[in-house]
Amino acid sequence: MSALVQAQERCAQITRSKGPNFSVGFELLPTAKKAAVHACYAFCRLVDDLVDELPASSAADPLEEWREELDRAFEGQPRHEVGVALAAAADCYPIRKESFAKLIRGCEEDLDFHAPRDLAALGHYCDLVATPIGEMSLAIFGGSTARAKWLGRELSHALQLTNILRDVREDCRRGRVYLPATWLAEAGVSCAELDQDQPGAGFTALMERGIDRAREHYRNARDLPGLVAEDSRAAVRLMAGVYEEILDRIAHDPGAVLRQRVGLSASEKTALVQRLAGSSMAAGGES
Numbered sequence: 001m002s003a004l005v006q007a008q009e010r011c012a013q014i015t016r017s018k019g020p021n022f023s024v025g026f027e028l029l030p031t032a033k034k035a036a037v038h039a040c041y042a043f044c045r046l047v048d049d050l051v052d053e054l055p056a057s058s059a060a061d062p063l064e065e066w067r068e069e070l071d072r073a074f075e076g077q078p079r080h081e082v083g084v085a086l087a088a089a090a091d092c093y094p095i096r097k098e099s100f101a102k103l104i105r106g107c108e109e110d111l112d113f114h115a116p117r118d119l120a121a122l123g124h125y126c127d128l129v130a131t132p133i134g135e136m137s138l139a140i141f142g143g144s145t146a147r148a149k150w151l152g153r154e155l156s157h158a159l160q161l162t163n164i165l166r167d168v169r170e171d172c173r174r175g176r177v178y179l180p181a182t183w184l185a186e187a188g189v190s191c192a193e194l195d196q197d198q199p200g201a202g203f204t205a206l207m208e209r210g211i212d213r214a215r216e217h218y219r220n221a222r223d224l225p226g227l228v229a230e231d232s233r234a235a236v237r238l239m240a241g242v243y244e245e246i247l248d249r250i251a252h253d254p255g256a257v258l259r260q261r262v263g264l265s266a267s268e269k270t271a272l273v274q275r276l277a278g279s280s281m282a283a284g285g286e287s
Helices: 001-016 031-053 056-074 081-093 097-110 118-127 131-141 146-166 168-173 181-187 191-195 203-220 229-252 252-259 265-285
Strands: none
Touching: 001 031, 001 081, 031 081, 031 097, 031 131, 056 081, 056 097, 097 131, 118 131, 118 146, 131 146, 131 181, 131 191, 131 203, 131 229, 146 203, 146 229, 168 252, 181 191, 181 203, 203 229, 203 252, 229 252, 229 265
């Protein structure tokens, strides 16, 4: 087995284990695009996990190591196996190094965490940690127009906000509340109330506000699949579909996020794949 194939298999393993919802759509991509997306996601995920798992005092140097590996990968001289796969992806697709650099900056900001004060601050955070992944993906999917990039940003924000709503209790326990402070104040919800088994009086209103905002982003991104290469459209539809289904479940019972991790089972994901694949075929037949 060549070093590149081994590196790509490692990236696929990281992506499937760390991003089981995000990676469902990737399985519908052609082999080369799938390997490239896996490489991008694995790099981003390892950087993000480093910040999540280590205290701020010990995470600065490791982040610098990843920044150096990013430089090496784009210079064709990677040392880490994920860098090997990333270098190959960058040779095949117009992936921008700046997208990775932005994500690393976002992770650095997470080390010195300050809760977003308002919606604009939340948008800034999403632009650092979510939009870059959308930019990488679009470079691989063939979405090069300004409109595709704008809708890609909308979908990135939708997915990130869905994650924030789903993980609100888990993040609270880590000392992080990503929902805007103004939203909490207007709903009369304290940070401590996000770590309770039963929702307080304002919790549902707070969650509904976030759900409405996420749905607006999903609506805005609805035309994105038609703006990427034909062989990538089903992947985009499925990625959005999985997260929208999670959001719908949260909307049905907002308090569920305090009791369990809301998600889809393997069989439910399979059913969603089949349903969306059928929709894609029907859409293709009408064009």
